[in-house]
Amino acid sequence: MLAMVDNEPTRERCRTGIDALDNILYGGIPLSNTILLTGSCGTGKTSLALEFLIHGALNGERSMFLSVTESSVKLLENVIPYDFFDRDLIDCKNLILVDLPVIYERLGLIKAELTMEEVGLLVHSIIDLVKELGVRRLVIDSITSVGYKLKTQEKIRSFILKISKGLSAVDCTSMLVSEVPPGTQAYSMFMVEEALSDGIILMGNMERRGDLLRTLQVIKMRGTMHSRAKYVLDLTPAGVLLVPLLKGGGGGTK
Amino acid sequence: MTLASKVAGELEELPPSAAVSLQVGVDYYLDAIRAIVDIYASKRDVDIIYVTSTISSQAILDILKALEIDSSKIFFVDCISHTMMGTAVQDSPALFVESPTMLENIMLKTEYLLRKKKSSEKLVLLDSVNSLAIHNTNYVLSEFMHIFVSSLRSKDVNTLILSVIEHTTPELNNIVNLVCDSIIRVVEEGTQ
Numbered sequence: 001m002l003a004m005v006d007n008e009p010t011r012e013r014c015r016t017g018i019d020a021l022d023n024i025l026y027g028g029i030p031l032s033n034t035i036l037l038t039g040s041c042g043t044g045k046t047s048l049a050l051e052f053l054i055h056g057a058l059n060g061e062r063s064m065f066l067s068v069t070e071s072s073v074k075l076l077e078n079v080i081p082y083d084f085f086d087r088d089l090i091d092c093k094n095l096i097l098v099d100l101p102v103i104y105e106r107l108g109l110i111k112a113e114l115t116m117e118e119v120g121l122l123v124h125s126i127i128d129l130v131k132e133l134g135v136r137r138l139v140i141d142s143i144t145s146v147g148y149k150l151k152t153q154e155k156i157r158s159f160i161l162k163i164s165k166g167l168s169a170v171d172c173t174s175m176l177v178s179e180v181p182p183g184t185q186a187y188s189m190f191m192v193e194e195a196l197s198d199g200i201i202l203m204g205n206m207e208r209r210g211d212l213l214r215t216l217q218v219i220k221m222r223g224t225m226h227s228r229a230k231y232v233l234d235l236t237p238a239g240v241l242l243v244p245l246l247k248g249g250g251g252g253t254k
Numbered sequence: 255m256t257l258a259s260k261v262a263g264e265l266e267e268l269p270p271s272a273a274v275s276l277q278v279g280v281d282y283y284l285d286a287i288r289a290i291v292d293i294y295a296s297k298r299d300v301d302i303i304y305v306t307s308t309i310s311s312q313a314i315l316d317i318l319k320a321l322e323i324d325s326s327k328i329f330f331v332d333c334i335s336h337t338m339m340g341t342a343v344q345d346s347p348a349l350f351v352e353s354p355t356m357l358e359n360i361m362l363k364t365e366y367l368l369r370k371k372k373s374s375e376k377l378v379l380l381d382s383v384n385s386l387a388i389h390n391t392n393y394v395l396s397e398f399m400h401i402f403v404s405s406l407r408s409k410d411v412n413t414l415i416l417s418v419i420e421h422t423t424p425e426l427n428n429i430v431n432l433v434c435d436s437i438i439r440v441v442e443e444g445t446q
Contacts, residue, residue: 208355210353211352211353211355211356213358213359232358232359232362233362234362234363236362238370241362242362243358243361243362243401243405244401245358246357246358246394246397246398248391248394248396249358
């Protein structure tokens with residue numbers, strides 16, 4: 001691991017368990033940060049987020065995946081067969097998978113667009129769940145899908161601000177998965193998510209001379225030094241692996 | 255003493271985490287492969303991660319089988335079968351990289367195999383720098399070699415970089431020599 005400068009005060013870390021990412025972040029995500037994990041489809045966002053949770057659960061930190069679009073059953077069927085994944089993690093509730101539409105339904109949030117009051121209600125119920133279960137790692141996949149129900153930038157801003165504040169208060173480190181169209185320069189669909197997050201991890205597909213590479217780059221991370229270089233990643237049963245992008249290989253296109 | 259046993263003798267002296275340039279005459283290519291596999295996989299209980307961009311992993315396995323050499327400790331990163339279309343086999347002990355131009359993926363697949371294989375000693379054989387040079391510029395190849403070999407060194411893994419003397423330019427030799435601790439030349443009279 002890269003060493004921090006001696007005597008520099010450091011924030012407590014939430015080690016993702018993905019060795020290379022922890023090295024890029026000089027030890028891990030600063031504890032209780034809310035990170036935007038963003039990229040276009042097929043870049044490995046869900047796999048990385050799930051691995052983050054599994055490592056947490058294996059480490060005894062209760063971890064929760066809030067699935068917005070895909071049912072948790074389908075998610076588990078399609079997940080990479082990680083060598084380190086143990087189904088007992090789910091049985092003993094160290095890894096909790098929750099379908100957000102079920103929460104919508106229980107709260108009576110069935111309209112196509114939520115009011116500001118309903119946004120508050122949704123945030124409260126998620127934070128209550130995190131508190132009640134003692135969740136230390138949370139993933140919302142995806143914040144973009146939640147955004148479609150909130151519609152306006154004002155309500156999305158309110159949702160992210162409230163949820164990151166609430167999670168931070170209970171020392172829960174979180175990842176908000178964000179989907180962006182391929183080739184876009186933006187980090188999010190609604191253009192407010194990135195400004196409100198403590199960190200941005202950008203995942204991409206890079207085409208280079210006909211080869212398609214998955215890439216990862218940490219754009220910002222409050223509370224720690226970090227590499228801003230672009231890395232090439234592979235999704236394997238041993239987890240996410242990263243190596244530096246070779247500069248002489250050419251930039252390619254997204 | 256056969257050529258293979260001479261090469262094997264040279265290789266046996268390697269210190270841990272060494273990177274060696276193995277330069278072979280075109281007629282001794284198979285002898286060199288045989289020596290490496292024989293000394294490492296068969297006799298020393300070392301996992302060999304064989305990165306091939308020259309001939310397919312299946313062809314190498316067939317050769318080893320014909321020579322009656324145990325290949326159970328050899329695991330392939332095959333960068334050529336996909337390019338040849340259709341030779342990738344699902345049950346193969348190989349991990350496939352779509353093209354020899356995907357140098358980062360060669361590093362990633364090698365890293366994956368290093369994590370999976372539990373032998374205390376591991377060797378990465380890169381076969382060959384000449385075939386990688388067909389598909390990549392010297393600049394990116396040099397960058398790849400530096401990162402790849404340094405990374406293996408930091409994990410205490412030995413690296414053997416194979417090159418065929420007749421097909422090697424001085425520039426390519428420089429790229430390899432820059433990252434290697436020693437050079438073994440296999441020519442008509444034996445090793446040098």
